[in-house]
Amino acid sequence: MLQNKRALPYLLLLPFLVFFAVPLIFSLCSMLKQSFGIMPGIGLDELTLNYYVDVLDSGTFYSSLGFSIALSAIASLLAVGLGFAIAFILAEGKEEGMIMSILRLPILLPHFTAAFLIFLLLSQSGLASRVMKSFGLIANIEEFPKLIFDSQGLGIMISYIWKEVPFCILFIYPTLKLINKGLREAAYTLGANKFQYLWMVALPVCKPSIISLFIILFAYNFGSFEVPFILGASYPKAIGILAYISYISADIGSRPYTMALNIMITAMGGMLIFVYIWLIRKIKTMEGQL
Amino acid sequence: MSKFLKIIITTMILIPILYMVFWSFTDILPWPKLIPDGINLDVWKQLISSKDYIRTIGVSIVVSMWTAAICILVALPTAYAITCFDFCWKPVIRGIVYLPFFIPSISLSLGLHSAFLTAGITDSIMGVVLSHIVPCLPYTIMILEGSFEQMGRSFSEQGRNLGANSIQLLTMVYLPNMRQALYLSASMSFIVSFSQYLLTFLVGGGIIKTLPVMLFQIMQNGNRTEISAYSLGFIILGAICTYLIRKYLGERYIMKYML
Amino acid sequence: MHLFNTKISRRKIYYEIHALGDDMSFFQIKNITKKYGELKVLNDISLSAKQGEFISILGESGSGKTTLLRIISGLEGQFAGEILLKDRNITKLSTQRRGVSMVFQDYLLFPHLNAIENIEFGLKIRGVTKSQRYREAKNLLELVQMDRHENKYPHQLSGGQKQRIAIARAVIVKPLLLLLDEPFSSLDANLRVDMCDFIRNIQRQTSITTILVTHDREEAMKISDRIALLYGGEIAQFDEPVKLYEKPSDLYTASFMGDVNILAEEEGYYLAVRPENIRLSSSDREGCNSAIVKDLQYTGSRTKCKALYEDKEISFFLAGNAEKVKISSKIYIEIDKSKILKIKA
Ligand SMILES: Nc1ncnc2c1ncn2[C@@H]1O[C@H](COP(=O)(O)OP(=O)(O)OP(=O)(O)O)[C@@H](O)[C@H]1O
Ligand SMILES: [Mg+2]
Numbered sequence: 088m089l090q091n092k093r094a095l096p097y098l099l100l101l102p103f104l105v106f107f108a109v110p111l112i113f114s115l116c117s118m119l120k121q122s123f124g125i126m127p128g129i130g131l132d133e134l135t136l137n138y139y140v141d142v143l144d145s146g147t148f149y150s151s152l153g154f155s156i157a158l159s160a161i162a163s164l165l166a167v168g169l170g171f172a173i174a175f176i177l178a179e180g181k182e183e184g185m186i187m188s189i190l191r192l193p194i195l196l197p198h199f200t201a202a203f204l205i206f207l208l209l210s211q212s213g214l215a216s217r218v219m220k221s222f223g224l225i226a227n228i229e230e231f232p233k234l235i236f237d238s239q240g241l242g243i244m245i246s247y248i249w250k251e252v253p254f255c256i257l258f259i260y261p262t263l264k265l266i267n268k269g270l271r272e273a274a275y276t277l278g279a280n281k282f283q284y285l286w287m288v289a290l291p292v293c294k295p296s297i298i299s300l301f302i303i304l305f306a307y308n309f310g311s312f313e314v315p316f317i318l319g320a321s322y323p324k325a326i327g328i329l330a331y332i333s334y335i336s337a338d339i340g341s342r343p344y345t346m347a348l349n350i351m352i353t354a355m356g357g358m359l360i361f362v363y364i365w366l367i368r369k370i371k372t373m374e375g376q377l
Numbered sequence: 378m379s380k381f382l383k384i385i386i387t388t389m390i391l392i393p394i395l396y397m398v399f400w401s402f403t404d405i406l407p408w409p410k411l412i413p414d415g416i417n418l419d420v421w422k423q424l425i426s427s428k429d430y431i432r433t434i435g436v437s438i439v440v441s442m443w444t445a446a447i448c449i450l451v452a453l454p455t456a457y458a459i460t461c462f463d464f465c466w467k468p469v470i471r472g473i474v475y476l477p478f479f480i481p482s483i484s485l486s487l488g489l490h491s492a493f494l495t496a497g498i499t500d501s502i503m504g505v506v507l508s509h510i511v512p513c514l515p516y517t518i519m520i521l522e523g524s525f526e527q528m529g530r531s532f533s534e535q536g537r538n539l540g541a542n543s544i545q546l547l548t549m550v551y552l553p554n555m556r557q558a559l560y561l562s563a564s565m566s567f568i569v570s571f572s573q574y575l576l577t578f579l580v581g582g583g584i585i586k587t588l589p590v591m592l593f594q595i596m597q598n599g600n601r602t603e604i605s606a607y608s609l610g611f612i613i614l615g616a617i618c619t620y621l622i623r624k625y626l627g628e629r630y631i632m633k634y635m636l
Numbered sequence: 637m638h639l640f641n642t643k644i645s646r647r648k649i650y651y652e653i654h655a656l657g658d659d660m661s662f663f664q665i666k667n668i669t670k671k672y673g674e675l676k677v678l679n680d681i682s683l684s685a686k687q688g689e690f691i692s693i694l695g696e697s698g699s700g701k702t703t704l705l706r707i708i709s710g711l712e713g714q715f716a717g718e719i720l721l722k723d724r725n726i727t728k729l730s731t732q733r734r735g736v737s738m739v740f741q742d743y744l745l746f747p748h749l750n751a752i753e754n755i756e757f758g759l760k761i762r763g764v765t766k767s768q769r770y771r772e773a774k775n776l777l778e779l780v781q782m783d784r785h786e787n788k789y790p791h792q793l794s795g796g797q798k799q800r801i802a803i804a805r806a807v808i809v810k811p812l813l814l815l816l817d818e819p820f821s822s823l824d825a826n827l828r829v830d831m832c833d834f835i836r837n838i839q840r841q842t843s844i845t846t847i848l849v850t851h852d853r854e855e856a857m858k859i860s861d862r863i864a865l866l867y868g869g870e871i872a873q874f875d876e877p878v879k880l881y882e883k884p885s886d887l888y889t890a891s892f893m894g895d896v897n898i899l900a901e902e903e904g905y906y907l908a909v910r911p912e913n914i915r916l917s918s919s920d921r922e923g924c925n926s927a928i929v930k931d932l933q934y935t936g937s938r939t940k941c942k943a944l945y946e947d948k949e950i951s952f953f954l955a956g957n958a959e960k961v962k963i964s965s966k967i968y969i970e971i972d973k974s975k976i977l978k979i980k981a
Contacts, residue, residue: 096462099454114492180379204393220409310481327483
């Protein structure tokens with residue numbers, strides 16, 4: 088067999104290029120091209136930045152962007168924070184029992200099913216309001232706070248949190264369990280109490296995982312479509328919904344506008360890549376230590 | 378403290394799920410009633426006897442199997458090249474591999490759909506499979522890369538000393554030692570493909586109907602009983618798949634790649 | 637005050653230097669018994685240390701050494717017995733408040749902190765100001781000869797370097813008692829010797845009462861003021877190294893501390909002799925006995941000779957390569973009668 092070492096890696100990468108890189112880059116390029124107003128199919132062939140200007144000029148873009156950023160930032164932050172806190176307390180306990188299997192349940196469900204569960208539970212005619220009524224805490228259906236289809240996106244947020252806290256727990260728990268025996272005892276013999284251990288050892292050691300979890304969750308929540316579609320209000324719309332609605336609108340002439348919007352959403356995600364790459368390195372060196 | 382917390386978590390997780398099970402057996406339940414007058418099995422009967430549902434399951438499994446198979450075949454040489462060879466475009470390739478993790482799913486789906494439209498491969502199973510490869514492959518490569526890395530270069534040096542060439546090395550030294558990783562990455566791409574809604578809906582054009590597409594449709598039109606039953610059906614199928622993965626593999630390993 | 641050896645004496649030491657106290661009860665453990673389920677790991681252990689003393693706990697793997705240290709440091713609960721340290725009963729005190737520092741078998745440096753931050757940790761816990769903390773840590777860093785590695789993270793340090801940081805980290809909080817759990821076990825042979833001297837030096841300078849756990853008898857003998865030999869969860873003997881070697885209380889101690897040749901058994905006692913007290917004699921002089929050479933093991937500076945003497949296998953050392961002695965030949969040996977050990981059977 089011919090041992091052409093130079094060509095071999097490229098040969099190995101061939102299927103990757105054909106099945107993955109080409110479609111991916113082709114779709115990014117076609118998005119980019121269309122966003123600059125080049126769509127020969129409908130007679131547009133002049134390079135222009137107008138569509139970006141249009142996007143940036145529209146008020147709905149800003150309200151959606153702000154809404155999505157705030158929503159996903161808060162949800163991810165709460166998910167990671169709660170996840171860490173719960174994992175820390177769970178790691179204190181001796182035996183795990185069933186809890187790990189139970190925590191895995193929400194991860195099994197797709198996000199839109201989680202959204203439906205939250206709807207069943209917290210909508211105005213949901214379980215929570217029925218229980219409150221039966222305890223006499225509310226008199227009629229309108230008294231139950233509007234948590235679903237609300238303009239603050241509470242329902243969306245709760246649904247993200249419900250699904251993502253277990254994910255964070257299961258991600259952080261093994262690390263905590265691992266350092267608990269060794270590093271905890273080391274800290275204790277140096278005079279640290281439980282809170283000092285939490286604050287000065289456990290948290291910093293988990294910091295890279297925590298940040299990378301936050302980034303992963305944020306990127307997902309930010310561009311998510313299903314959950315806000317099911318639980319969101321008509322205003323403000325999550326940015327994913329905005330893009331979707333504009334994409335499926337019958338007017339093909341609005342396509343460049345959609346793509347400009349899309350490119351901006353993509354760019355948001357792209358910025359996170361750099362943070363992530365930097366973090367991965369840090370995590371790797373740290374894990375070598377544990 | 379830890380015990381108390383366990384109880385709270387269990388309740389928070391189980392109550393919504395059990396309530397959904399409860400709803401799937403309930404016909405109408407006007408507010409503020411808590412308990413229905415009787416058990417209603419209509420939706421379950423309808424679900425089990427529905428040809429449409431069976432066909433949808435079939436389509437789902439076919440699509441996800443194809444996706445998983447192609448993903449493995451593509452990811453294996455890719456991960457091998459990335460971990461065991463030096464070549465100058467490596468950082469770029471690595472960057473491209475993990476790109477889909479960071480492109481918000483809405484943009485990725487819309488972008489892929491418009492690209493597939495241009496290429497004229499929408500509205501077919503093949504188109505859907507090809508589009509699923511993009512969000513699934515990064516997981517597959519990630520897992521296999523980890524496995525290659527674990528075995529390390531020393532493995533390959535040893536093999537080379539014994540006179541194996543690169544392809545023999547892959548098939549005779551590495552492959553037999555990475556059954557777990559192969560299995561995990563196949564299941565991973567299967568699951569990611571299995572719960573893909575938007576991409577399937579767009580590229581399949583509503584003609585290729587997988588379970589998530591059907592479920593989403595029902596969510597928009599159906600009543601709570603229907604949605605509950607269909608969701609449960611979907612969950613049970615998904616659970617069987619992940620159960621199989623978990624049975625054979627370590628926990629943390631899976632966790633890292635799920636969501 | 638006591639003077640340091642010349643090498644490090646110019647360095648400023650911040651520690652209160654105590655002369656070796658005469659008070660036997662600075663540190664005491666009384667009747668410690670520990671069970672894991674049915675297994676009695678420690679059985680009625682009592683020990684004491686003077687202030688500034690260096691004690692070693694010597695024993696085979698699984699003899700309960702780590703368990704004992706963990707009990708002393710408060711990491712292991714549920715045991716019977718008492719622990720006293722500097723006139724306090726610390727038996728029920730939490731780990732944090734005992735004034736006991738521990739250097740762990742696998743160092744357990746904090747992976748997110750660099751060398752100097754690791755050392756500073758204990759002071760940070762105690763709310764010492766940043767500049768003060770840094771000053772003290774810097775001094776210790778010099779003491780453990782690691783000043784060039786101040787900013788390295790644990791994964792960038794070698795085993796011996798981590799070891800030193802771990803020691804500095806434990807010492808900075810000025811513990812009343814320092815516990816070292818097999819600090820040399822993951823180091824290679826040469827480094828072990830260095831680190832052993834090194835720890836002894838540090839201990840002399842800081843005068844911190846120290847308990848070292850090891851399974852290496854030479855290390856223990858070289859480094860300690862007194863040694864406690866642990867066997868089957870009990871203390872076989874607790875005494876100065878010389879006593880352990882020359883006046884072992886039982887056969888286990890005698891053979892653990894070095895080779896012994898049992899010559900005879902009488903009235904519940906063994907009569908035995910250490911190999912170095914058997915000499916090769918050139919001729920059949922008075923007081924010499926004959927023996928048949930069975931085996932020769934050449935180790936460079938000397939040769940270990942195994943021979944049959946009055947139907948008993950004995951061993952002793954010959955200088956150099958012992959050219960004249962041949963296997964199966966008859967030799968004459970002289971046993972130093974004054975060095976015969978009388979060991980309880
Ligand atoms: N948590 C535990 N549960 C049950 N048995 C234990 C536990 N920890 C230690 N043991 C047992 O107690 C005995 C003493 O263990 P210990 O770790 O103190 O030994 P050691 O002298 O330090 O050994 P080594 O030199 O190998 O470190 C062993 O037989 C061990 O199996
Ligand atoms: Mg031990």
